[in-house]
Amino acid sequence: MTSRRTLLDRPVSVVVGEDAPTLTAALRDAPPNTSIRVPAGTYNVSNVTVSKPVTIRGAGQNRTHLVGDRTGTVMTMTAPRTAVANLSLSGVGPARSGNNVTAGAVTVDKTSWNYNMRKVHGYGDAAVVFDTAGESFVSRVRINTTSNGIIARDSPNVTISNLTLYGTKRWDEGFLGVAAIGSSVVVQDSAFYGGKVGVFALDVDDLVVRDSRMEGMMLGVFNLYGRNLLISNNRVEDTGYGIYVEMRSSETAVVGNSVRRSGNGVIVAGTENYVSGNVLTQNRAGLLVEGHYSLYRRNVLAYNRIGLRSLTLLPTNTVTDNDVVRNGKPVTTSAYDIVHVWRGNYWSSAPGVRRTPSGSLVRSFRPTGSVDRAVGRVPYANTVAHSPTVTVLRQLQQFVPGLRKGGVVDPAPAADPIRDDVVKRVQETYNRTGKSEDDDSWDYRS
Template sequence: MARGNHQSSPAGRALGLALLLWAAVHTLPGIAQSRPTLAERIGAASEGDVIHLNAGIYHGPVTIDKRIVLQGEEGAIVEGDGESSVITVSAAGAEVRGLTITGSGLSLQAMDSGVVLHESARGAVVANNRIENNLIGVHIEGAPDSLVKNNTILGRRDLRVNERGNGVYLWSAPGARVIGNAFRYGRDGIFTTTSTDNVFADNRFRDLRYAVHYMYTEDSTVRDNVSVGNHIGYAIMYSSRIEIRRNISRGDRDHGLMLNFVNYSTVEDNAVVDGGKKCVFIYNANANEFRGNRFEGCDLGVHFTAGSEQNTLVGNAFIGNRTQVKYVGTRNLRWTEDERGNYWSDHAAFDLDGNGIADQAYRPNGLVDQIIWRMPQAKLLLSSPAVQLLRWAQAAFPAIRPGGVVDTAPLMRAPQLPACVNRELNR
């Protein structure tokens, strides 16, 4: 029988074509299978898993609702949709590490953020990330014992200051800590309200409205932070029992430190230098202790209002301020304790017995100062004979001196700051 050409069936041809296409997809360069999205990978993970992200762009928003670690290598970017928060954490103990996080929405009402830690995210960690161009960097929305550490948090430079969010916004999160971060270009670096037992330490702040802003917060610590070139360094308001230690404010334009309705707090071993207006502004603040601080190079060393009572100021150094103290009040305030006062760079006094205490008391303000503060137009008369006579009479007859600050044991030398503060100032 003659042999004819063998022709494959339609089914055979279809099978062969399918095999060729399969081989092409799995062998040709540049053609890959679709990979799971970041949200799908999180959804498929189990408690305790670590999700490693290689360099590349991963799309948000995503929600972490189980205790996992989301860990990125250098170049791993999680990018939001510009409409909401980028990463939301609702699981206790979850961690977000090593990522660039960007692209939140711009709604202050919705609190759009790079990372949100919900109240259920107890002990969550946000560490070693670059969080940039979001409205709010990290929103700690009631997550107790959470940790925000060693992140770089950069706000939106294209927005006006009042349109920006804060670097870290903390609300009602007992035990939360913000440590070792670098903040720039937001509204406030760290803003906290209605919270307790928080620690803000070893952070650096630049180009902000306030570096640290406290409202209605108690029993907390601000220590070892550095604020440079902000409007206000440390604004502590309506709070009690705050420890403010070893912080630096350098070149902050309005106030280095502001205490407004603050009570029973400690301000110790801080340095406010080269400020624009006031090193320290104390307004209706009571029963606070100021010890071992350096207030240097401001127009006004301390502005102390009449509503502030029972405050202790001892062992501080007031150096080279244009006006050391402004106190408009009639009470006498004695800034001395156990025969030890403060150092005043403009106090020309002797120490004949060599005990380190000046032999003459220091009064930073006189009757003329108070007249000028109450009636600024009186500055025109400063060089007049009448004013000179008034200054002489006040010096000769102490009984006519007005109420004000008096340091009965001024120090002959400025107390030394802690070594860690001096090292930072000398950098």
């Protein structure tokens, strides 16, 4: 990251309007490893290609405006260590995907497993395309687009910082905010509004998406075939899926994110992932436990219609130390008759006050069981939960496994919230389950 910031310190060699009449002329005249300064104003450009390591720097997002002719990509970078900073970009062409791209343009063989996906997601029109242009940098740029914002194709170590991107109000009329195609990319301190996907990654190692905001698209962050990802401290609102890491991914950390008012908050499939410290509120489903050999801990799931959904066939994941508070249903499972043992979570609807010395309730909690799932919603359910009949039946099930039903059981539910300060703040903020309305127009509509 530090090496990319040095790209903003290159000496100015050409000033557009003073030393060269157009940006294209400035690119022709500027020596490598220098800066082209673009003063305040509006500049009409057409399919600009940057084939040498230079920095294009404007006077500010609201002062320097580069406007494409709406026939294709505005700027294509084909050299490593290029940079764009302090300006706005618009006038992107209408091609959202690369469906009409010829086979020769795609950098993997047509018989490859990811040929079609690379073609569709990596070759549409965009404000900026990095094509084999690694070690490059985007800083303090605003983009308005009805197709794509930034595409990085086979360009390792691209950093995108302080990007503000406005897509389409209807998700199906736009496409990708940032697309990392075979490129390790850092996206940070940025904001995405509308379109189909905020940050999309395909076949990527070491993607980082942090400290950013996504609102009003179908998917906030969407990863396909990725490894070693970090998705942290992002705020995602009004999406169809907040954060979706699909099943062929591995070794991903999803930590410290806030997802609210969305269809599904966080879905992390694949293997050996870590999902921790996220706060998921007022979604249709907060956290979807999928994949295998992953750890889900210290997440707060509150005021969702469904707190957690277990979608796995085999109970290989560890789900512990989570706060499940005031959801319509604490948890649901797939149709498979599997017992999932999730130990040490706080369930606000768990009946009982007797504690063990370690701080858990004496009575185990079965949030998918016919009795426990009704506690807090159905009158007298708490009384039934403590009845002698239910108590004897639960004891008998411990000795006769054939009497057990599938679902989730917490044998040692926490008596108090794990993240008490966060739970108190959430309870002070929300007063009902399900999606609430906000005062802006960036909403996902299915």
